[in-house]
Amino acid sequence: MFALITDIALTHIAGRGRQTLVSILGVALGVGFSIAMAALMQGSQEEFVTSLIDALPHVDITDEYRDPPRQPADLAFDVAAYSNLRPREDTRGILNATEAMTALRAFIKGNAVASLKVQAVARAGGAETGISLTGTDPVREALISSFDEDMRKGKLSDLRASPFGIVIGDKLAAKLTVDIGDTIVVSSTGDITRRFKVTGLFHTGVVAQDNAFGLVNLKAAQIIAGRPNAVNEIRVRLNDAQSARDVATQIERLIGYKSVSWQEANESLLEAFFIRNIIMFTVVGAILLVAGFGIFNIVSIITHEKSRDIAILKSLGFAERDVRLIFLSEGLAMGLAGSLLGWALGFGLTKVLASVKFEIAQATEVTHLPVTFDLLHYAIAASFAIIAAATAGYLPARKASKLNPVDIIRGAT
Amino acid sequence: MSGSKSNSIISAHGVTRILPGTVPVTLVKDIDLEIGHGEFVAITGPSGSGKSSLLYLLGLLDVPTEGAVHINDMPTENLDADARAHLRLETLGFVFQFHFLLPEFTTLDNITIPMRRLGRRSRKEMDERARELLEALGMGDQAHKRPDQLSGGQRQRVAVARALANDPPIILADEPTGSLDSKSTEQVFSILKGIVDKEGRTVVAVTHDIDLADRMYRRVHLIDGRIDTDVTARR
Ligand SMILES: Nc1ncnc2c1ncn2[C@@H]1O[C@H](COP(=O)(O)OP(=O)(O)OP(=O)(O)O)[C@@H](O)[C@H]1O
Ligand SMILES: [Mg+2]
Numbered sequence: 323m324f325a326l327i328t329d330i331a332l333t334h335i336a337g338r339g340r341q342t343l344v345s346i347l348g349v350a351l352g353v354g355f356s357i358a359m360a361a362l363m364q365g366s367q368e369e370f371v372t373s374l375i376d377a378l379p380h381v382d383i384t385d386e387y388r389d390p391p392r393q394p395a396d397l398a399f400d401v402a403a404y405s406n407l408r409p410r411e412d413t414r415g416i417l418n419a420t421e422a423m424t425a426l427r428a429f430i431k432g433n434a435v436a437s438l439k440v441q442a443v444a445r446a447g448g449a450e451t452g453i454s455l456t457g458t459d460p461v462r463e464a465l466i467s468s469f470d471e472d473m474r475k476g477k478l479s480d481l482r483a484s485p486f487g488i489v490i491g492d493k494l495a496a497k498l499t500v501d502i503g504d505t506i507v508v509s510s511t512g513d514i515t516r517r518f519k520v521t522g523l524f525h526t527g528v529v530a531q532d533n534a535f536g537l538v539n540l541k542a543a544q545i546i547a548g549r550p551n552a553v554n555e556i557r558v559r560l561n562d563a564q565s566a567r568d569v570a571t572q573i574e575r576l577i578g579y580k581s582v583s584w585q586e587a588n589e590s591l592l593e594a595f596f597i598r599n600i601i602m603f604t605v606v607g608a609i610l611l612v613a614g615f616g617i618f619n620i621v622s623i624i625t626h627e628k629s630r631d632i633a634i635l636k637s638l639g640f641a642e643r644d645v646r647l648i649f650l651s652e653g654l655a656m657g658l659a660g661s662l663l664g665w666a667l668g669f670g671l672t673k674v675l676a677s678v679k680f681e682i683a684q685a686t687e688v689t690h691l692p693v694t695f696d697l698l699h700y701a702i703a704a705s706f707a708i709i710a711a712a713t714a715g716y717l718p719a720r721k722a723s724k725l726n727p728v729d730i731i732r733g734a735t
Numbered sequence: 736m737s738g739s740k741s742n743s744i745i746s747a748h749g750v751t752r753i754l755p756g757t758v759p760v761t762l763v764k765d766i767d768l769e770i771g772h773g774e775f776v777a778i779t780g781p782s783g784s785g786k787s788s789l790l791y792l793l794g795l796l797d798v799p800t801e802g803a804v805h806i807n808d809m810p811t812e813n814l815d816a817d818a819r820a821h822l823r824l825e826t827l828g829f830v831f832q833f834h835f836l837l838p839e840f841t842t843l844d845n846i847t848i849p850m851r852r853l854g855r856r857s858r859k860e861m862d863e864r865a866r867e868l869l870e871a872l873g874m875g876d877q878a879h880k881r882p883d884q885l886s887g888g889q890r891q892r893v894a895v896a897r898a899l900a901n902d903p904p905i906i907l908a909d910e911p912t913g914s915l916d917s918k919s920t921e922q923v924f925s926i927l928k929g930i931v932d933k934e935g936r937t938v939v940a941v942t943h944d945i946d947l948a949d950r951m952y953r954r955v956h957l958i959d960g961r962i963d964t965d966v967t968a969r970r
């Protein structure tokens with residue numbers, strides 16, 4: 323029975339070869355482009371997120387509180403106003419950092435490093451420039467950030483052998499015209515000055531880092547800052563970066579200090595991705611809608627052309643459902659054919675996009691467009707297309723099935 | 736009248752069909768008709784007298800406004816469209832003035848379509864039966880031609896074969912020879928007569944052709960949608 327229905331449906335489609343082909347192509351374009359777009363969008367998003375996860379701490383704990391601490395006056399009165407207040411300097415820092423680190427290590431799956439950030443001025447020869455110093459444990463640092471991989475000269479661990487060693491960005495080194503083994507003079511805002519020996523150079527590709535960033539031993543940073551034992555940042559790298567949001571909440575509850583996950587830090591970027599995806603689906607939806615109209619148009623034309631056939635089939639004993647199925651399957655066949663063709667087109671387009679090479683002005687390495695192959699894209703695009711095609715076929719099919727054979731037969735004789 | 740068991744295969748009981756509208760049109764009025772097994776009935780009458788309308792009502796293609804049509808003594812007024820369609824598929828074969836063959840299908844395929852819809856035989860058996868029917872109608876060598884490669888008379892014979900495909904006890908024909916030349920008319924007529932005489936089926940045919948009507952076994956004459964005369968000839 324079903325074979326009979328498809329036989330009849332196929333003769334109808336074959337009789338409208340060219341238009342059928344056009345609407346199949348319409349569906350194929352919709353499906354193909356949506357697959358290629360999704361591959362590119364997801365690819366670039368994944369690449370971007372990966373680079374975020376690689377470059378940033380997954381959870382960044384700083385010496386701040388999310389809600390400012392309640393002042394005694396707030397506790398005593400319902401409303402309190404303050405004037406002439408000035409924050410005390412140098413009291414900031416994560417108190418009990420050692421205990422906090424011990425507590426952290428006990429429950430996170432990953433690594434953590436306590437560090438001290440200090441703003442300073444670096445001088446070498448006649449040149450002078452601002453520098454952001456991070457005092458850290460070089461071994462742990464290698465585990466939680468990617469500086470170790472970005473080293474161009476020397477190793478991060480060389481710092482251990484050199485208490486006043488410093489690792490700086492290659493751009494900064496060029497600015498100060500220093501190289502490995504040279505000395506630079508670092509002065510803090512509190513007028514403490516020390517001589518540091520350059521033990522390594524890195525290149526991260528992030529201009530701000532390469533231009534004005536230095537890594538030193540934690541002790542050296544504490545000396546420059548004049549704050550022995552002080553720590554103002556704990557950075558955490560998790561084995562599972564996606565769990566950072568939950569872990570950050572737990573840490574904050576545990577130790578009180580503001581703990582920011584990489585997701586929270588990049589909230590607006592992730593939101594932008596979300597909006598980009600919505601735009602993409604809207605465009606793809608519009609393409610498929612147009613393809614759906616094409617199918618609707620053809621199936622409608624066929625039902626008009628074939629009204630005599632419908633009448634005779636009904637007089638022979640075909641039920642309304644049979645007639646409906648005939649035209650519905652015509653729409654579906656176009657949707658299916660379009661989807662299959664669209665899969666091939668999408669796959670091909672993705673391959674072409676992936677092979678496009680381009681050079682970024684500054685970087686020397688050749689970059690490819692990031693694409694992600696995901697069967698889900700194929701499934702979603704085809705489902706949308708087939709649903710659109712089924713709807714486009716069903717509407718005229720329903721109308722055709724209601725056709726009264728007597729009206730047609732009378733009209734024809 | 737109705738309710739009593741008779742041996743009629745198709746019957747109309749007080750059937751009236753009025754087309755609704757601002758000016759309602761009465762197609763047929765108060766038709767009482769009992770047609771038995773093996774009858775060969777001509778429906779005649781002037782143009783517009785309601786012959787086609789009556790045939791559509793007897794064939795369950797249309798539904799009476801009043802009254803009832805019984806098939807094999809079974810009332811049909813409570814059947815839904817799908818049930819009526821199924822009854823047509825099994826027990827009624829239609830032949831119209833124009834052949835209404837599906838243009839894309841071969842002769843053989845056109846004949847197997849009702850069989851495939853009913854689905855009671857294997858494809859091989861369907862093809863065999865279609866060939867037998869074509870053979871019997873003198874069309875054995877036309878099985879793989881398409882309708883547009885056949886003459887009018889040949890097409891009408893294929894339409895008769897298709898009506899017979901599911902072996903229905905009743906054939907309803909609306910001016911089956913109306914668009915044929917005299918030679919083809921004779922061929923198609925003798926086929927219909929053979930269906931009655933040799934196979935014992937019931938044939939009800941609308942015709943304008945008085946000579947043909949005279950050669951059938953009963954003649955129902957309509958005027959203005961009512962039965963004017965109903966004469967059964969001696970066989
Ligand atoms: N849809 C319709 N709207 C209005 N009038 C109709 C409609 N269908 C049929 N009629 C009228 O109903 C009457 C019966 O029509 P019917 O086709 O049954 O006559 P007929 O005897 O078969 O005529 P013919 O010999 O010309 O085929 C005619 O007067 C016709 O004009
Ligand atoms: Mg008529």
